[in-house]
Amino acid sequence: xxxxxxxxxxxxxxxxxxxxxxxxxxxxxxxxxxxxxxxxxxxxxxxxxxxxxxxxxxxxxxxxxxxxxxxxxxxxxxxxxxxxxxxxxxxxxxxxxxxxxxxxxxxxxxxxxxxxxxxxxxxxxxxxxxxxxxxxxxxxxxxxxxxxxxxxxxxxxxxxxxxxxxxxxxxxxxxxxxxxxxxxxxxxxxxxxxxxxxxxxxxxxxxxxxxxxxxxxxxxxxxxxxxxxxxxxxxxxxxxxxxxxxxxxxxxxxxxxxxxxxxxxxxxxxxxxxxxxxxxxxxxxxxxxxxxxxxxxxxxxxxxxxxxxxxxxxxxxxxxxxxxxxxxxxxxxxxxxxxxxxxxxxxxxxxxxxxxxxxxxxxxxxxxxxxxxxxxxxxxxxxxxxxxxxxxxxxxxxxxxxxx
Amino acid sequence: xxxxxxxxxxxxxxxxxxxxxxxxxxxxxxxxxxxxxxxxxxxxxxxxxxxxxxxxxxxxxxxxxxxxxxxxxxxxxxxxxxxxxxxxxxxxxxxxxxxxxxxxxxxxxxxxxxxxxxxxxxxxxxxxxxxxxxxxxxxxxxxxxxxxxxxxxxxxxxxxxxxxxxxxxxxxxxxxxxxxxxxxxxxxxxxxxxxxxxxxxxxxxxxxxxxxxxxxxxxxxxxxxxxxxxxxxxxxxxxxxxxxxxxxxxxxxxxxxxxxxxxxxxxxxxxxxxxxxxxxxxxxxxxxxxxxxxxxxxxxxxxxxxxxxxxxxxxxxxxxxxxxxxxxxxxxxxxxxxxxxxxxxxxxxxxxxxxxxxxxxxxxxxxxxxxxxxxxxxxxxxxxxxxxxxxxxxxxxxxxxxxxxxxxxxxxxxxxxxx
Numbered sequence: 001x002x003x004x005x006x007x008x009x010x011x012x013x014x015x016x017x018x019x020x021x022x023x024x025x026x027x028x029x030x031x032x033x034x035x036x037x038x039x040x041x042x043x044x045x046x047x048x049x050x051x052x053x054x055x056x057x058x059x060x061x062x063x064x065x066x067x068x069x070x071x072x073x074x075x076x077x078x079x080x081x082x083x084x085x086x087x088x089x090x091x092x093x094x095x096x097x098x099x100x101x102x103x104x105x106x107x108x109x110x111x112x113x114x115x116x117x118x119x120x121x122x123x124x125x126x127x128x129x130x131x132x133x134x135x136x137x138x139x140x141x142x143x144x145x146x147x148x149x150x151x152x153x154x155x156x157x158x159x160x161x162x163x164x165x166x167x168x169x170x171x172x173x174x175x176x177x178x179x180x181x182x183x184x185x186x187x188x189x190x191x192x193x194x195x196x197x198x199x200x201x202x203x204x205x206x207x208x209x210x211x212x213x214x215x216x217x218x219x220x221x222x223x224x225x226x227x228x229x230x231x232x233x234x235x236x237x238x239x240x241x242x243x244x245x246x247x248x249x250x251x252x253x254x255x256x257x258x259x260x261x262x263x264x265x266x267x268x269x270x271x272x273x274x275x276x277x278x279x280x281x282x283x284x285x286x287x288x289x290x291x292x293x294x295x296x297x298x299x300x301x302x303x304x305x306x307x308x309x310x311x312x313x314x315x316x317x318x319x320x321x322x323x324x325x326x327x328x329x330x331x332x333x334x335x336x337x338x339x340x341x342x343x344x345x346x347x348x349x350x351x352x353x354x355x356x357x358x359x360x361x362x363x364x365x366x367x368x369x370x371x372x373x374x375x376x377x378x379x380x381x382x383x384x385x386x387x388x389x390x391x392x393x394x395x396x397x398x399x400x401x402x403x404x
Numbered sequence: 405x406x407x408x409x410x411x412x413x414x415x416x417x418x419x420x421x422x423x424x425x426x427x428x429x430x431x432x433x434x435x436x437x438x439x440x441x442x443x444x445x446x447x448x449x450x451x452x453x454x455x456x457x458x459x460x461x462x463x464x465x466x467x468x469x470x471x472x473x474x475x476x477x478x479x480x481x482x483x484x485x486x487x488x489x490x491x492x493x494x495x496x497x498x499x500x501x502x503x504x505x506x507x508x509x510x511x512x513x514x515x516x517x518x519x520x521x522x523x524x525x526x527x528x529x530x531x532x533x534x535x536x537x538x539x540x541x542x543x544x545x546x547x548x549x550x551x552x553x554x555x556x557x558x559x560x561x562x563x564x565x566x567x568x569x570x571x572x573x574x575x576x577x578x579x580x581x582x583x584x585x586x587x588x589x590x591x592x593x594x595x596x597x598x599x600x601x602x603x604x605x606x607x608x609x610x611x612x613x614x615x616x617x618x619x620x621x622x623x624x625x626x627x628x629x630x631x632x633x634x635x636x637x638x639x640x641x642x643x644x645x646x647x648x649x650x651x652x653x654x655x656x657x658x659x660x661x662x663x664x665x666x667x668x669x670x671x672x673x674x675x676x677x678x679x680x681x682x683x684x685x686x687x688x689x690x691x692x693x694x695x696x697x698x699x700x701x702x703x704x705x706x707x708x709x710x711x712x713x714x715x716x717x718x719x720x721x722x723x724x725x726x727x728x729x730x731x732x733x734x735x736x737x738x739x740x741x742x743x744x745x746x747x748x749x750x751x752x753x754x755x756x757x758x759x760x761x762x763x764x765x766x767x768x769x770x771x772x773x774x775x776x777x778x779x780x781x782x783x784x785x786x787x788x789x790x791x792x793x794x795x796x797x798x799x800x801x802x803x804x805x806x807x808x809x810x811x812x813x814x815x816x817x818x819x820x821x822x823x
Contacts, residue, residue: 003596047667050624054644062623136756150661151740157574164637164652165742169562170619179584184779186591187412187436191784200782210775212580214472219456220745221773230574242569253555314546321552323570325561326622326632337541353626358612359589363604
């Protein structure tokens with residue numbers, strides 16, 4: 001956890017879009033302080049299951065845990081101006097990076113807009129992550145990623161052509177914005193090192209999501225084509241889908257993108273007579289008879305277990321993969337080999353699987369190393385040791401409910 | 405903001421050997437001003453055959469897939485299977501800051517171009533290796549396209565109707581997730597390299613990147629041994645009673661995304677919706693009487709949810725997407741229409757922010773509007789600087805102009821099929 005050691009980050013942020021940026025920095029050794037308040041804890045603590053044993057509690061949230069390992073947690077009631085505002089500025093002066101994902105305008109209303117914060121930290125890097133951006137006619141509109149994924153086109157592209165759109169689990173687009181937010185901060189840190197200049201970064205989760213859809217946005221701009229959902233079909237491959245396997249709700253994805261792969265699949269199936277039919281002789285004819293093709297393949301796949309089929313087809317040179325369930329992820333041999341899950345003990349949750357980054361740095365292996373913090377767990381440590389408040393100052397702020 | 409200034413990563417050189425799984429990583433570094441050189445096999449990258457195409461004309465120089473993910477790169481061709489090709493690559497890598505690659509693990513090592521060799525040559529180099537499952541482990545040599553990555557990451561188990569096959573998103577998503585998280589890895593290693601002088605290899609797994617796409621669905625299993633599954637158009641996991649909530653509601657011209665939420669924002673939205681329905685005479689008495697302050701989403705039962713959904717569905721059926729969106733903004737409610745690319749392109753918010761960026765394609769006699777910067781920076785620029793390269797467009801510029809090959813050497817390499 002050496003790669004980002006020394007970077008100091010403070011999060012005036014909740015839910016996923018802000019804090020998971022901080023998590024990626026913390027996983028590589030940055031010191032990240034998650035600011036909450038007892039009067040307004042992170043929403044994942046208060047109303048976003050799962051909670052351990054289905055018993056609600058501020059320190060029992062699995063999702064908060066997932067997003068906040070290796071951070072320090074402090075409380076600061078920003079409603080207690082002006083003392084809370086002053087204290088927030090002292091924290092910012094200590095930090096290199098501020099991450100916030102309040103509704104646009106909130107930080108400025110609290111007296112903590114970038115222009116104000118720059119006065120106490122001239123080379124500050126500040127990331128504001130919002131639904132639709134800090135400017136424009138809809139800027140003030142706050143929302144959740146689970147719905148923004150619809151405004152940004154993703155759910156229209158999911159499901160059957162003759163059926164409703166289908167859900168993408170959770171706040172899908174938030175985690176796209178997370179990647180771009182982390183990129184933006186790391187680029188701004190490099191820019192600051194070279195030029196001495198800080199940065200204000202405005203990411204609209206909406207606009208980051210659209211990056212993934214560039215080709216079909218261009219297709220509309222250029223050709224007027226409106227892309228739509230088509231289940232598991234793909235213009236470049238047939239067969240292409242999830243096929244049933246032996247057992248309850250067990251599936252294996254298979255795709256064939258070339259004649260070579262089709263021949264490999266036919267061989268793996270034992271070259272059944274139907275596969276030699278002219279109906280399936282070329283990519284074009286397979287696309288033309290895809291419903292029948294899918295039925296034939298499904299008849300064959302349902303004789304095998306999903307894992308067995310995946311291994312058999314991969315060995316034969318066919319792209320194939322079992323559909324992992326959420327349970328399977330914890331025993332997936334490939335994820336296990338990467339150490340994707342790090343089991344740590346949490347005082348209220350018990351054993352919890354924290355998530356390693358999806359990119360591993362060979363010379364500076366990432367965390368997680370420390371469980372997520374309890375609400376306000378590091379108040380004394382942070383305010384006294386790291387920020388340098390005197391015992392009297394600290395006690396007074398606690399007594400006044402600024403540190404709550 | 406500062407589109408006239410240089411890019412944030414101006415001055416860094418990136419060599420991009422990736423296939424579509426890694427395209428976006430190089431593009432992101434290019435958006436930030438890095439000098440990204442896409443290295444294609446002679447004749448061009450196979451992804452140039454991926455549609456859609458400009459004017460619906462399949463042509464390796466007209467792939468909109470290529471345009472979308474390879475802008476902000478220069479392009480050269482190089483045959484790494486030849487000794488001379490490898491020698492040229494080594495010369496380029498000696499001066500580069502990043503190499504991005506997505507070959508099957510071990511392939512570059514066989515050519516003596518893997519991290520072990522390149523890192524000796526250029527200790528500062530950051531090599532980003534992007535594969536479906538990672539550099540090591542039992543699946544590391546498995547072949548996979550988008551749907552296999554979506555399957556093994558678990559995404560598909562959460563998407564689709566119960567009782568029908570698991571689904572992927574029709575437009576491939578794994579390349580977006582993988583490319584953008586690879587860029588985080590690249591810049592994490594970059595930060596460390598600039599501090600210490602030591603480069604390293606970054607091992608990116610697409611399967612692991614996609615774990616973030618469905619947030620915390622797996623933690624239900626981890627904490628409580630509950631298995632989250634695909635639920636079609638419904639949301640589960642918000643109530644500890646197991647109640648499922650409708651997400652997609654038919655309206656006059658498509659669908660709306662609206663969810664009965666709890667919390668402060670949910671209370672505001674539910675109240676505003678009932679007022680709106682009431683203004684049209686469509687709010688039943690029990691909804692008007694409901695105390696939203698006492699409404700706890702985490703404890704709500706299926707029966708309560710069903711009772712609320714019925715009148716709401718009847719109301720939404722009277723609206724168009726545009727009407728819904730207008731009122732959502734005006735009344736500060738949660739919810740959005742299920743937009744198509746057409747509605748996205750027409751969205752005034754994106755226009756007001758200058759999101760779309762016109763890029764010239766002189767060889768097509770066209771200027772095409774692209775989705776622009778992923779972020780606005782107050783210092784240093786992030787934008788589209790150049791369209792995607794034509795096949796071998798910058799061969800002469802880079803081999804002769806930068807590596808210093810003579811015209812004769814260049815012609816000879818061309819004739820030998822090296823470039």
